[in-house]
Amino acid sequence: MRIATFNINGVKARFETLLTWLEEAKPDVALLQEIKSVDEGFPREPIEALGYQVETHGQKSFNGVAILSKLPLEDVVRGLPGDDSDEQARWIEATVVGKKALRLCGLYLPNGNPAPGPKYDYKLGWMARLEARAQELMAAEEPFLMGGDYNVIPQDEDAAKPESWQQDALAMPATRQAFRRLLALGFTEAFRAQTQGPEHYSFWDYQAGAWQRNNGIRIDHFLLSPECADMMVKCEIEAAMRGREKPSDHVPVWLELDN
C-alpha cells in the first residue's frame, strides 16, 4: 500500500494540482492538510470519481485535514481529543481495511509562531494532547501511523539554514523536546529510518527564491507504531512537485507498506 501525506495549501487554489497528482501518482491513501475549506466546500465528487472514499474535517478559511482512500475507511474520528474548546480542525483518524486493518492519523500540527506567546503555548499544548492520544493508540498494540505536517524541524540537518530557525517555533528546544518525547513512545520516524544526512526537505517558502536556492526544511513526517514499522518498505519525498505549475509550498511524502 502506498500512502502519501501532502499539505496542499488550499484545496480550492490547488484543485487542478491535486487532481493531476492523484491521477498520475495514484496513492492508495492520501492524508491532506490545510484544505482551508469547510466540509461542504470540499470537491468531493471529482475525487470520488477517481475511486477514492473522501473523509474531511474542515473549517472556514484555515487549517482542515482530509483522508482519501481507494480502500474502505471505517471508524472515522474528527478532532484531537483532550480539549473540547479547541475548534481548530487539525486531526482526523480512520481505519483502512485491506489485508490487515491499519489505523491512520492525519495531522496538521500548529505552527506556533511567534514564540514565545499564546500561539506557541497552543502548539505545545497540542503536542501534549498528541502525545496522550498516541499513547492510547500504542497501548492497543495494533498497527497505526501518524502522518502529516508536524511543523517541527527535528534536527539541524533538517534545515538548509538551521541558524535562521533557532528562535522559531518550528525548531526551538521545547518543540524538539516534545517531538522526541513523542518518538520515545516507540515510534519509527519513517524517513530517517532509511535516509541520513542533509538536503532532504519537504517545504520551501514561496519567498526569496527558496526553491531555486534549495533553502528548505523537513517538517512533514510519518511516525509508525512498531507493528506498522514492521511493514515498512520505503519512505521518500516527492520534491519534484515543488517545481511544477502552481505548487503548494509543501511536497508529498510517500510511505510504502507491505500490508
Next chain:
DNA sequence: ATGACAATCAGAGATTGA
C-alpha cells in the same frame, strides 16, 4: 530590522502561514 510570497475572505487590506 524588514520584506520578499501566497491564500482566504471580501471586495481593501488584514490575517495567517513557516
